[in-house]
Amino acid sequence: MRFLSDTYVVFLRALRLSLTNPTWMFISIMQPILYLTLFGPLLLEVAKTPGFPAGDAWQVFVPGLLVQLGIFGTAFVGFGIIAEWRSGVIDRMLVTPASRWALIGGRVLHDTLLVIVQGLILLGAAYVMGLRVPWSVVVVGLFVVGLLGAAFSALSYAAALSLKSENAFAPLVNMFALPILLLSGILLPMSLAPFWLRIVSDANPIKHVVEGLRAVFRGEIASPETAIGVVVALGFLLLGAWLGVRVFKAQTK
Amino acid sequence: MPTPSPDLIVRARGLKRVYKSRKALIEAVRGIDIDVRRGEIVGFLGPNGAGKTTTLKMLCTLLEPTGGEAQVAGCDLLTDPEGVRRRIGYVSQSGGTLGDALAGNEVVDHARLYGIPKRTAIERGKALLAALDLEGIWDRKCNALSGGQRRRLDIVMGLIHEPELVFLDEPSTGLDPQSRANLWDHIRKLRDDLGTTVFITTHYMDEADQLADRILIIDHGEIVATGTQEELKKRVSGDAVTLTLADAEKAEVAAGLLGELPGADAPIIEDAVVHLHVPDGGAALPAILRLLDRNAIEIAGVAVKRPTLDDVFLTLTGRSLRDEAA
Numbered sequence: 001m002r003f004l005s006d007t008y009v010v011f012l013r014a015l016r017l018s019l020t021n022p023t024w025m026f027i028s029i030m031q032p033i034l035y036l037t038l039f040g041p042l043l044l045e046v047a048k049t050p051g052f053p054a055g056d057a058w059q060v061f062v063p064g065l066l067v068q069l070g071i072f073g074t075a076f077v078g079f080g081i082i083a084e085w086r087s088g089v090i091d092r093m094l095v096t097p098a099s100r101w102a103l104i105g106g107r108v109l110h111d112t113l114l115v116i117v118q119g120l121i122l123l124g125a126a127y128v129m130g131l132r133v134p135w136s137v138v139v140v141g142l143f144v145v146g147l148l149g150a151a152f153s154a155l156s157y158a159a160a161l162s163l164k165s166e167n168a169f170a171p172l173v174n175m176f177a178l179p180i181l182l183l184s185g186i187l188l189p190m191s192l193a194p195f196w197l198r199i200v201s202d203a204n205p206i207k208h209v210v211e212g213l214r215a216v217f218r219g220e221i222a223s224p225e226t227a228i229g230v231v232v233a234l235g236f237l238l239l240g241a242w243l244g245v246r247v248f249k250a251q252t253k
Numbered sequence: 254m255p256t257p258s259p260d261l262i263v264r265a266r267g268l269k270r271v272y273k274s275r276k277a278l279i280e281a282v283r284g285i286d287i288d289v290r291r292g293e294i295v296g297f298l299g300p301n302g303a304g305k306t307t308t309l310k311m312l313c314t315l316l317e318p319t320g321g322e323a324q325v326a327g328c329d330l331l332t333d334p335e336g337v338r339r340r341i342g343y344v345s346q347s348g349g350t351l352g353d354a355l356a357g358n359e360v361v362d363h364a365r366l367y368g369i370p371k372r373t374a375i376e377r378g379k380a381l382l383a384a385l386d387l388e389g390i391w392d393r394k395c396n397a398l399s400g401g402q403r404r405r406l407d408i409v410m411g412l413i414h415e416p417e418l419v420f421l422d423e424p425s426t427g428l429d430p431q432s433r434a435n436l437w438d439h440i441r442k443l444r445d446d447l448g449t450t451v452f453i454t455t456h457y458m459d460e461a462d463q464l465a466d467r468i469l470i471i472d473h474g475e476i477v478a479t480g481t482q483e484e485l486k487k488r489v490s491g492d493a494v495t496l497t498l499a500d501a502e503k504a505e506v507a508a509g510l511l512g513e514l515p516g517a518d519a520p521i522i523e524d525a526v527v528h529l530h531v532p533d534g535g536a537a538l539p540a541i542l543r544l545l546d547r548n549a550i551e552i553a554g555v556a557v558k559r560p561t562l563d564d565v566f567l568t569l570t571g572r573s574l575r576d577e578a579a
């Protein structure tokens with residue numbers, strides 16, 4: 001019980017801080033819409049090329065954007081926790097009896113909620129542009145976005161809080177972001193790639209999440225691809241939770 | 254888990270902390286013993302880098318000791334850190350509020366992490382803010398507060414759950430004299446009304462002198478002195494006696510005579526002025542005057558100065574007095 005109420009307090013505090021920052025809210029709402037409107041039309045053309053996977057262009061493009069949102073919507077939250085650490089907030093919270101799981105969990109929950117709301121906005125905009133999928137797909141899509149969001153939020157906190165420096169954290173995020181983005185078929189499906197690139201991308205776990213979600217959007221919710229995708233996303237979440245709590249506990253070492 | 258001695262709220266033995274920096278090992282705290290009785294206000298003094306913050310962080314469960322053991326507020330520091338956390342308050346040297354957050358929200362959220370209901374937190378928060386002259390900041394962003402206001406907000410947050418023991422790391426840095434006096438009053442009231450034990454570090458000698466019941470002095474990671482202000486002052490330099498003679502020619506003779514007094518150090522001559530230290534200046538003065546009178550040395554002026562805590566501090570930790578003695 002204490003764990004839940006502590007998590008709730010940390011969650012609400014984070015949410016209040018976000019809501020008092022209108023610029024930031026505006027950007028996070030606009031981002032998915034910009035992607036759809038500025039990149040979507042391009043993709044409609046690409047969809048005509050041979051080798052483009054089954055399903056209409058939106059069914060291929062939107063799952064990729066959702067995965068991207070889950071990862072990059074939360075990958076930078078670490079900057080916030082460095083600021084909190086620097087202003088002494090982390091130490092102040094660590095000296096309370098609050099569960100260490102709650103201290104990171106409440107923050108992760110906040111980031112997850114935001115990323116799910118962004119996902120909903122993205123899907124709404126995609127509907128306007130012509131995406132037609134059943135509700136069950138929407139639910140699974142948002143679930144996967146939530147899993148990834150939670151995982152990368154926790155990973156971001158863990159990395160940032162152990163580095164404690166924006167100058168070290170920023171290049172680290174970039175180092176991971178580029179291969180994840182390029183080798184996962186998030187923006188363009190890997191079926192368009194030459195053979196060697198496809199093999200390399202198979203080693204990228206995120207690629208399997210994207211493939212899984214594309215299967216869902218094709219209506220194949222009960223497919224092995226979907227299962228693999230969800231399991232990989234869950235794996236990231238477990239890794240994130242484990243590392244996150246470890247780093248929080250290490251703060252008092 | 255009861256402590257061996259129930260009236261000791263802090264009992265640390267051999268507490269030690271070594272920081273691993275890139276190459277060097279920094280021995281910040283070198284195996285210190287600390288005893289604090291329930292209801293005491295203890296002043297923890299030491300020059301910059303002496304190890305005060307490190308010690309406090311260890312006692313507050315924020316930093317694992319490299320060695321040693323401690324019971325804090327009845328709980329074992331190493332095996333029951335959560336028990337310690339529940340019973341203590343801590344105000345860190347560098348503060349703990351986020352600039353973008355509203356002051357009132359930070360106070361309430363902090364209280365709720367101690368399991369205090371929201372309504373109680375608001376009530377207590379407002380009362381505490383008022384007690385420290387901070388009415389009207391509830392809806393202000395923390396970075397819109399002045400340095401001293403923000404510092405007092407930190408203190409409010411450290412006290413919000415009415416802990417039985419509170420660690421204050423230089424709480425009065427940046428406070429104007431009036432706010433400082435107000436803070437002292439509040440700390441005394443805490444002790445008198447709630448029986449709160451206060452462990453406070455400070456660089457202000459007058460603060461330690463007036464507020465603390467007992468003082469610990471730490472230097473280079475070791476406790477170099479403990480005791481009440483009076484005990485420390487007696488122990489160290491003794492009183493300074495300054496005699497101005499009517500005739501500078503007699504200074505040598507006077508110094509020779511005075512150096513024979515019980516407990517006196519070697520007098521220093523400066524023209525017609527003779528400086529010396531004796532254990533108790535007030536009691537020694539009649540004997541000094543009689544001695545000089547008997548030898549027909551005329552005195553133009555006398556001054557006796559009681560040592561201040563500053564003198565004690567300098568003697569124990571500072572270079573200046575050590576260099577003089579050498």
Ligand SMILES: Nc1ncnc2c1ncn2[C@@H]1O[C@H](COP(=O)(O)OP(=O)(O)OP(=O)(O)O)[C@@H](O)[C@H]1O
Binds near residue numbers: 281307
């Ligand atoms: N995180 C750290 N890593 C390495 N060394 C540290 C660290 N924190 C403190 N030190 C070193 O440990 C020693 C004690 O530091 P501490 O902060 O406890 O001093 P202090 O008595 O609180 O000083 P001040 O009056 O300046 O606050 C110093 O030599 C300091 O440089």
Ligand SMILES: [Mg+2]
Binds near residue numbers: 305306422
């Ligand atoms: Mg300090």
